[in-house]
Amino acid sequence: MSEAAAEAAARELEVVRAGALTTVQDQGRPGFAHLGVPRSGALDRAAAAAANAAVGNDPAAAVLETTVMGVAVRAVGPCVVAVTGPPALVAVDGARAAMGQPVTVPDGAVLDVGPAQAGVRSYLAVAGGIDVPAVLGSRSTDLLSGLGPPRLRDGDRLPIGRSRSGDPPAAVADPASSPAELVLTVRLGPRHDWFRAAALETLLRTEYTVSPVSNRVALRLSGAPLERAVPDELPSEGVVLGAVQVPADGQPLIFLADHPTTGGYPVVAVVDDADVDCCAQARPGTVVRFRVA
Numbered sequence: 001m002s003e004a005a006a007e008a009a010a011r012e013l014e015v016v017r018a019g020a021l022t023t024v025q026d027q028g029r030p031g032f033a034h035l036g037v038p039r040s041g042a043l044d045r046a047a048a049a050a051a052n053a054a055v056g057n058d059p060a061a062a063v064l065e066t067t068v069m070g071v072a073v074r075a076v077g078p079c080v081v082a083v084t085g086p087p088a089l090v091a092v093d094g095a096r097a098a099m100g101q102p103v104t105v106p107d108g109a110v111l112d113v114g115p116a117q118a119g120v121r122s123y124l125a126v127a128g129g130i131d132v133p134a135v136l137g138s139r140s141t142d143l144l145s146g147l148g149p150p151r152l153r154d155g156d157r158l159p160i161g162r163s164r165s166g167d168p169p170a171a172v173a174d175p176a177s178s179p180a181e182l183v184l185t186v187r188l189g190p191r192h193d194w195f196r197a198a199a200l201e202t203l204l205r206t207e208y209t210v211s212p213v214s215n216r217v218a219l220r221l222s223g224a225p226l227e228r229a230v231p232d233e234l235p236s237e238g239v240v241l242g243a244v245q246v247p248a249d250g251q252p253l254i255f256l257a258d259h260p261t262t263g264g265y266p267v268v269a270v271v272d273d274a275d276v277d278c279c280a281q282a283r284p285g286t287v288v289r290f291r292v293a
Helices: 003-010 045-054 197-205 273-281
Strands: 012-017 023-025 063-065 071-076 079-084 090-092 095-097 103-105 110-113 123-126 157-159 181-188 208-210 218-222 243-245 253-255 267-271 287-292
Touching (some): 012 110, 045 063, 045 273, 181 273, 197 267
Parallel strands (some): 181 287
Antiparallel strands (some): 063 123, 079 103, 079 123, 090 095, 181 267
């Protein structure tokens, strides 16, 4: 083994504080829905991509996705990192560090990403990427299926891959925001005809709020229930990222990255892909409105 390879193999991140929910994520494992395997991957794809860009990684490199409370890791071997997402206090051994820019973390130093001051999820990229074993071509943690590495625990050690040659670009990413109101563009269907006309008016003209029980599987909403015109049972059928499914209680939910591949409740609409990332940073109580494309 060459000296460079030995050095790369020795570099790790040791988890000091795992936070509320921190997982390894990349671009996910698309293309396996026919086998019942969800896509998974980073919920805020733009923020994850910005973190990778800031340290010179390939866009597909694995990063850490935190939830609300951040994460703290110790560098085993020097490394270069970047943190993106909503505003948060980032520090290296207590010294304030900038978000959205490459930051050098010396061997043995602790990088601390504090709680999100707005929004929900922060992204931590390290030059070389998080080099855990890939499952079906992805290193993403899928909380629904159980594929990929488990959620982080204190004391875990995460190997770092070899970084690209040359200095990382000094990219600066604007912090993701947590708006007081989300306006999501949707396309009706495929089962909008299972709902009364008044229910469709309700969906498009009233406001919903994000429920505290939302997670990586779905953004669950609270508000006026949607009344069905067809009371029949619906055989399970394929569902996609951004599908607005309506369970028996009439409260819509929006499927996110860890969504199931099939579902037995009607899908009244599908959120445009460009708007799905916004759901990743929506805190409980955020107002959500829908509009037709």
